[in-house]
Amino acid sequence: MSEAIRNRHGSQPLRVVIVGGGTAGWMSAAGISRQLRTEDYSVTLIESDDIGTVGVGEATLPHIKIFNDMLGIDEAQFMRETRATFKLGIQFRDWDRPGDCYIHPFGAFGEPWGGVEFQHHFFRALRAGIQHPSLQDYSYAVVAARNDAFEFPNEDRKSVRSTYAYAYHFDAGLYASYLRSWAIERGVRRIEGRVCDVSRDPTTGDLVEVTLQSGERIAGDLFIDCSGFRSLLLGGILGVAWQDWTHWLPCDRALAVPCNRVGALTPYTRATARQAGWTWRIPLQHRTGNGYVFSSQFIKDSDAQSALLAVLDGAAQGEPRLLRFSPGRRALAWSGNCVAIGLASGFLEPLESTSIYLIQAAVTDLVKLMPKPGSGTDPRLADEFNRLNEMQYERIRDFLVLHYAANRRVGEPLWDYVRTMPLPDSLVHKLQLYRSRAALPNYQYGLFARDSWLSVLYGQGIVPEGYDRLADAFTISKLAERLTELRNRIQTNVDAMSAHGAFIADYCRAAEAAGSEEAAA
Numbered sequence: 001m002s003e004a005i006r007n008r009h010g011s012q013p014l015r016v017v018i019v020g021g022g023t024a025g026w027m028s029a030a031g032i033s034r035q036l037r038t039e040d041y042s043v044t045l046i047e048s049d050d051i052g053t054v055g056v057g058e059a060t061l062p063h064i065k066i067f068n069d070m071l072g073i074d075e076a077q078f079m080r081e082t083r084a085t086f087k088l089g090i091q092f093r094d095w096d097r098p099g100d101c102y103i104h105p106f107g108a109f110g111e112p113w114g115g116v117e118f119q120h121h122f123f124r125a126l127r128a129g130i131q132h133p134s135l136q137d138y139s140y141a142v143v144a145a146r147n148d149a150f151e152f153p154n155e156d157r158k159s160v161r162s163t164y165a166y167a168y169h170f171d172a173g174l175y176a177s178y179l180r181s182w183a184i185e186r187g188v189r190r191i192e193g194r195v196c197d198v199s200r201d202p203t204t205g206d207l208v209e210v211t212l213q214s215g216e217r218i219a220g221d222l223f224i225d226c227s228g229f230r231s232l233l234l235g236g237i238l239g240v241a242w243q244d245w246t247h248w249l250p251c252d253r254a255l256a257v258p259c260n261r262v263g264a265l266t267p268y269t270r271a272t273a274r275q276a277g278w279t280w281r282i283p284l285q286h287r288t289g290n291g292y293v294f295s296s297q298f299i300k301d302s303d304a305q306s307a308l309l310a311v312l313d314g315a316a317q318g319e320p321r322l323l324r325f326s327p328g329r330r331a332l333a334w335s336g337n338c339v340a341i342g343l344a345s346g347f348l349e350p351l352e353s354t355s356i357y358l359i360q361a362a363v364t365d366l367v368k369l370m371p372k373p374g375s376g377t378d379p380r381l382a383d384e385f386n387r388l389n390e391m392q393y394e395r396i397r398d399f400l401v402l403h404y405a406a407n408r409r410v411g412e413p414l415w416d417y418v419r420t421m422p423l424p425d426s427l428v429h430k431l432q433l434y435r436s437r438a439a440l441p442n443y444q445y446g447l448f449a450r451d452s453w454l455s456v457l458y459g460q461g462i463v464p465e466g467y468d469r470l471a472d473a474f475t476i477s478k479l480a481e482r483l484t485e486l487r488n489r490i491q492t493n494v495d496a497m498s499a500h501g502a503f504i505a506d507y508c509r510a511a512e513a514a515g516s517e518e519a520a521a
């Protein structure tokens, strides 16, 4: 290598080779090329058009805005190009019992009063029999979602309009293409081809190069496995063990089909519990995404397909596509000089739209822990990455398991099984704390803290036996007055918001959205 392309450390750039060009591959390529100097890190991405991508993954969490902002992406342009809509949370229907409905919002429930978290005041009010004790009324995001309303959150922290965040529903294929163009323009090298061989260093076991079907060989210092469920490098070549979580999350298949758009654009994802799993509904500008995530132990594929087609809002756009998966994760996401990101590192069903978030978290952690050019591999970096990755997966797993375990759908075999199965110890601990004291998990790192747990625990019928006695400092009449004032303040503000559909039309309407709504709407 000539001196001219040596970096400021006097060493050659670290050669990062990404195998796979789905959402994980292109988010990794974009994140690395944006945050690290190109003279220190060269990025090559290999993808196979023949194999293609998983082609699903349309609902996101608010963190994705941080990722897009970090890349400097123009939001309105990105939303037009990916036919995106806004998302304020997820509506869960029929999870506790048929007929029930609650929203898990991207935002807070209430406000802490007198230094005491809101849920303690709420449960005190509930016990005292104060009128209007509907938890959902005290979340701005829930009330806005119920009204099909959307506006950007207010930056004034004192305003009730600042108490929520938002995410997007988008076309996953278009998002990966968008990032691909973005990354290639910034120097990422893309190679189309199928990896058919991988060579390793006989002494260290590290990966050295991959060979494509065309015979081309691509050498690297760090390999990122974004090859999807195949886990070509981490699982296949390095043989890192799979931790299977089917006993806690029995769904192992999904059928996915888009349909024509009908009616108002809802600013939320819908997840409806069904006989052997649940169906999703994701509104995009030009169509609605749908799917049935189910357990093959409890329903036949053909029956699941009929059940899915029976609940579409509009005419199906083609035949449902069947996807098979196992819930779980690789025991290590980083082994030697190989890091797996995306489906290659693990999979948790899309009930809380967490997979793209897990990709983002892994890219962020990898950038922070990236080996320095010329420094060789340092196992401590891998250990820290694996620690963080494990924590993320286990916390999300517990949260997903909660949705299943807390049900009263007695007499339905899947639901009877998940209600009575032994739970992970970490989940049992959280449930005990909540049941006895209304205490909720709160942590800085990772997903799903206080408000998320509260929405699902209470939404699925679990009422704690006690609450923080500091909440008793308020008189009951003062508490009732404050609750009424907050509820009215939220409703009045939401009533003044734009309709979500009108907001989209004004801000980021995609050309394809025009005329996409069914005439019958």
Ligand SMILES: Cc1cc2nc3c(=O)[nH]c(=O)nc-3n(C[C@H](O)[C@H](O)[C@H](O)COP(=O)(O)OP(=O)(O)OC[C@H]3O[C@@H](n4cnc5c(N)ncnc54)[C@H](O)[C@@H]3O)c2cc1C
Residues within 6 Å of the ligand: 019, 020, 021, 022, 023, 024, 025, 046, 047, 048, 049, 051, 052, 053, 054, 055, 056, 057, 058, 059, 060, 172, 193, 194, 195, 196, 226, 227, 228, 229, 230, 232, 254, 256, 291, 323, 325, 341, 342, 343, 344, 350, 353, 354, 355, 356, 357
């Ligand atoms: C039913 C379902 C619904 C989902 N819904 C959501 C959701 O709503 N929200 C969310 O956040 N996530 C969701 N996900 C997860 C989401 O789809 C994935 O996390 C995301 O698409 C990332 O996938 P990936 O890039 O890891 O893999 P893939 O999209 O499968 O990409 C793999 C890449 O590797 C390449 N490749 C494989 N083998 C080779 C080879 N030998 N040589 C060269 N290239 C190769 C392929 O060509 C492709 O480019 C869902 C997943 C499923 C299964």
